[in-house]
Amino acid sequence: MNFFCKNRIFVAMKNKTYCVIMxxxxxxxxxxxxxxxxxxxxxxxLDTGKTFLRATYERFLPIVPTENFLVVTxxxxxxxxxxxxxxxxxxxxxxEPVGRNxxxxxxYAAYRINAADAGAKMIVTPAxxxxxxxxxxxxxxxxxxxxxxxxxxxxxxxxxxxxxxxxYGYIQLEDDNVCPGGITxxxxxxxxxxxxxxEAFVASGEFLWNSGIFIWSVETFxxxxxxxxxxxxGLFNAVTPYYGSPQESELIRQIYSECRSVSVDIGIMEKARxxxxxxxxxxxxxxxTWGSLYDHSPKDAAGNVAPPDALLSNTEGCIVKVPQGRTxxxxxxxxxxxxxxxxxxxxxxxxxxxxxxxxxxxxKYRGQEAVV
Amino acid sequence: MNFFCKNRIFVAMKNKTYCVIMxxxxxxxxxxxxxxxxxxxxxxxLDTGKTFLRATYERFLPIVPTENFLVVTxxxxxxxxxxxxxxxxxxxxxxEPVGRNxxxxxxYAAYRINAADAGAKMIVTPAxxxxxxxxxxxxxxxxxxxxxxxxxxxxxxxxxxxxxxxxYGYIQLEDDNVCPGGITxxxxxxxxxxxxxxEAFVASGEFLWNSGIFIWSVETFxxxxxxxxxxxxGLFNAVTPYYGSPQESELIRQIYSECRSVSVDIGIMEKARxxxxxxxxxxxxxxxTWGSLYDHSPKDAAGNVAPPDALLSNTEGCIVKVPQGRTxxxxxxxxxxxxxxxxxxxxxxxxxxxxxxxxxxxxKYRGQEAVV
Numbered sequence: 001m002n003f004f005c006k007n008r009i010f011v012a013m014k015n016k017t018y019c020v021i022m023x024x025x026x027x028x029x030x031x032x033x034x035x036x037x038x039x040x041x042x043x044x045x046l047d048t049g050k051t052f053l054r055a056t057y058e059r060f061l062p063i064v065p066t067e068n069f070l071v072v073t074x075x076x077x078x079x080x081x082x083x084x085x086x087x088x089x090x091x092x093x094x095x096e097p098v099g100r101n102x103x104x105x106x107x108y109a110a111y112r113i114n115a116a117d118a119g120a121k122m123i124v125t126p127a128x129x130x131x132x133x134x135x136x137x138x139x140x141x142x143x144x145x146x147x148x149x150x151x152x153x154x155x156x157x158x159x160x161x162x163x164x165x166x167x168y169g170y171i172q173l174e175d176d177n178v179c180p181g182g183i184t185x186x187x188x189x190x191x192x193x194x195x196x197x198x199e200a201f202v203a204s205g206e207f208l209w210n211s212g213i214f215i216w217s218v219e220t221f222x223x224x225x226x227x228x229x230x231x232x233x234g235l236f237n238a239v240t241p242y243y244g245s246p247q248e249s250e251l252i253r254q255i256y257s258e259c260r261s262v263s264v265d266i267g268i269m270e271k272a273r274x275x276x277x278x279x280x281x282x283x284x285x286x287x288x289t290w291g292s293l294y295d296h297s298p299k300d301a302a303g304n305v306a307p308p309d310a311l312l313s314n315t316e317g318c319i320v321k322v323p324q325g326r327t328x329x330x331x332x333x334x335x336x337x338x339x340x341x342x343x344x345x346x347x348x349x350x351x352x353x354x355x356x357x358x359x360x361x362x363x364k365y366r367g368q369e370a371v372v
Numbered sequence: 373m374n375f376f377c378k379n380r381i382f383v384a385m386k387n388k389t390y391c392v393i394m395x396x397x398x399x400x401x402x403x404x405x406x407x408x409x410x411x412x413x414x415x416x417x418l419d420t421g422k423t424f425l426r427a428t429y430e431r432f433l434p435i436v437p438t439e440n441f442l443v444v445t446x447x448x449x450x451x452x453x454x455x456x457x458x459x460x461x462x463x464x465x466x467x468e469p470v471g472r473n474x475x476x477x478x479x480y481a482a483y484r485i486n487a488a489d490a491g492a493k494m495i496v497t498p499a500x501x502x503x504x505x506x507x508x509x510x511x512x513x514x515x516x517x518x519x520x521x522x523x524x525x526x527x528x529x530x531x532x533x534x535x536x537x538x539x540y541g542y543i544q545l546e547d548d549n550v551c552p553g554g555i556t557x558x559x560x561x562x563x564x565x566x567x568x569x570x571e572a573f574v575a576s577g578e579f580l581w582n583s584g585i586f587i588w589s590v591e592t593f594x595x596x597x598x599x600x601x602x603x604x605x606g607l608f609n610a611v612t613p614y615y616g617s618p619q620e621s622e623l624i625r626q627i628y629s630e631c632r633s634v635s636v637d638i639g640i641m642e643k644a645r646x647x648x649x650x651x652x653x654x655x656x657x658x659x660x661t662w663g664s665l666y667d668h669s670p671k672d673a674a675g676n677v678a679p680p681d682a683l684l685s686n687t688e689g690c691i692v693k694v695p696q697g698r699t700x701x702x703x704x705x706x707x708x709x710x711x712x713x714x715x716x717x718x719x720x721x722x723x724x725x726x727x728x729x730x731x732x733x734x735x736k737y738r739g740q741e742a743v744v
Contacts, residue, residue, distance in 0.1 A: 032699075032701070309738070309740075311731060311734055311735065313727075322717060325715075326715060326716070326717060327404075327715060327716040327717070327735065327740060327743045328716075328717045328718075329404070329716065329717070329718040329719070329720070329731045329735075330718075330719045330720070331718075331719065331720040331721065331724050331727055331731075332720065332721045332724060333708075333719055336705075338717075338719065340712075340717060343697075343698060343699060344698070344699040344700075344701065345694060345698060345699070345700045345701070345710075345712060345717070346700075346701040346702075346703075347701070347702045347703065347705055347710065347719065348701070348702075348703040348704065349703065349704045352703055352704060355685075355703055359683060359701045359703075362683055363683065363699065363701075366681070368681075368699060371699045
């Protein structure tokens with residue numbers, strides 16, 4: 001497999017587990033901090049000292065050796081990935097010519113791994129989630145890996161819901177008595193529900209949040225791809241002789257243009273019968289919105305999320321995000337977002353965060369591409 | 373007089389009118405745009421393309437030749453003055469070692485002028501006011517100069533009040549029928565009144581706003597100084613042999629430390645009997661507060677004062693001031709000031725502008741001297 005140094009082969013042979021980090025997202029929900037040129041996964045929005053991508057990489061390092069990571073992203077983010085995880089060889093960054101949701105992303109990675117290491121297992125994970133208890137997390141992942149070993153089971157990680165969040169997909173369980181660490185068969189996957197439905201889901205005890213983390217053997221995944229997304233399977237399978245070769249990139253470009261845009265959840269997991277879920281309770285959030293960032297950030301006595309030296313008076317429930325070293329004075333503001341990205345200042349009620357899309361569209365329309 | 377080039381002497385002899393610009397103020401009311409290191413007079417807060425100081429200089433140029441200007445300021449602002457009015461010779465900037473209000477400032481300038489040009493007339497003006505109709509303004513000043521010529525009258529410029537503004541001092545007239553351009557004797561000077569009093573003043577027709585612009589012959593002013601502020605007169609008079617000499621600066625340093633802090637209005641004009649006022653109506657404001665800047669700035673349909681490319685929605689009555697090129701998005705904010713000075717962001721209801729002093733004090737207390 002040409003993306004391994006020779007001296008890494010021994011380690012790779014010892015550990016047949018691969019981690020595929022999906023880092024191609026381009027959402028604008030954290031605008032103006034996130035930009036088309038630097039989306040959320042490449043940012044340290046939580047001020048942890050690490051970007052989401054870097055944190056994801058480090059989180060899996062106790063389980064997966066560096067040479068077994070693959071990061072799938074858009075070609076334009078290739079350098080950002082290598083900058084944030086300089087331990088990776090350039091060949092470990094798989095570049096998608098265009099985003100086609102998660103199914104082609106997982107398929108591309110599976111074929112690349114298979115070309116180098118038959119019989120491997122793979123973990124597929126988003127690049128931009130928050131996980132609080134990383135030790136517990138590793139325990140759950142290891143449990144999942146053990147469960148699918150030498151089997152044709154596909155595993156997903158579900159999260160014990162702490163609220164009827166309408167921003168997440170839900171997984172319905174066959175066994176509603178499952179505890180954190182427990183594993184059960186999946187009954188259904190559901191898309192983001194409305195609030196009434198989400199409340200019913202949580203009350204029933206039958207549902208977990210869908211974390212979007214999957215574990216399976218490459219072989220099992222390829223079989224599922226062939227069965228449930230046969231056209232996509234055909235496209236990626238046809239490239240088999242060329243994975244890891246100089247032709248790969250051009251061939252990938254061609255098949256992506258024909259590839260359907262579909263998620264792993266909808267394209268494969270919803271249809272498959274051999275899907276299991278491991279229940280996690282390690283403090284998880286996809287930090288998908290400013291509201292969720294507010295919820296997961298430490299607050300002052302007045303419920304503000306702000307730099308410690310911000311001068312806030314008669315101000316409650318605000319989230320204030322400014323570049324380091326910038327002095328902020330806020331008087332008499334309640335429940336707003338004040339976000340300063342350096343070149344953009346946005347002031348918006350927290351309850352209106354869905355309007356951010358509109359701001360970005362408006363600025364694009366005005367030709368202010370530089371700030372979107 | 374050593375601050376004139378030789379080739380300027382002829383012009384100076386032809387025009388015995390001097391303009392003294394008082395540019396020593398250090399107010400914090402326009403914080404965070406204004407700073408101790410660059411107060412309002414050195415800023416272009418109105419976005420006219422000129423700082424207040426520069427605009428003041430240019431406003432008097434039709435009446436006073438460049439070599440007859442003196443700018444009195446604190447020593448720390450000397451370079452700022454010469455940068456903004458490069459036409460001046462360094463000797464035309466009089467440096468006060470410490471601020472002692474306007475009376476010592478006018479006295480210093482009067483002695484400096486007298487040392488070089490006996491029999492001169494002088495105009496004393498603040499450096500940081502807005503005047504809309506500059507032609508009309510020049511007409512009024514010329515009228516005042518003519519009126520005091522060869523007389524011992526002291527002239528002040530009063531402004532026909534357009535509102536019962538409580539931020540201004542008022543001048544009571546002996547003749548309440550005076551029209552713009554008319555001149556009458558002054559009955560009293562009053563300090564900033566409360567609203568009820570200000571309303572009574574305006575309704576009576578007997579009062580004008582005090583612009584703080586004075587016109588007199590140097591000789592008349594010195595006589596008034598001797599009569600009403602004899603100690604101050606003694607201090608400045610003792611330096612007479614040294615104005616324009618290398619000793620001046622050190623001697624000025626010594627007398628300022630003994631000088632009482634008092635305004636021209638209170639120290640001299642209120643007590644003098646020979647005070648006249650010329651009534652102006654040329655669109656004047658001291659632009660003393662953010663509120664006054666808001667009042668005097670062009671507004672959009674929703675009453676916002678903001679850069680034309682700011683993206684404001686559901687936002688009314690706001691003043692948004694940010695560095696050029698910065699993108700601003702504001703959603704759902706009414707009657708706030710949003711001021712971004714580059715290193716400081718302040719968000720504050722327009723009705724709470726008196727709190728700015730408190731913010732500045734708090735930041736000083738925290739040791740953030742760099743931003744105050």
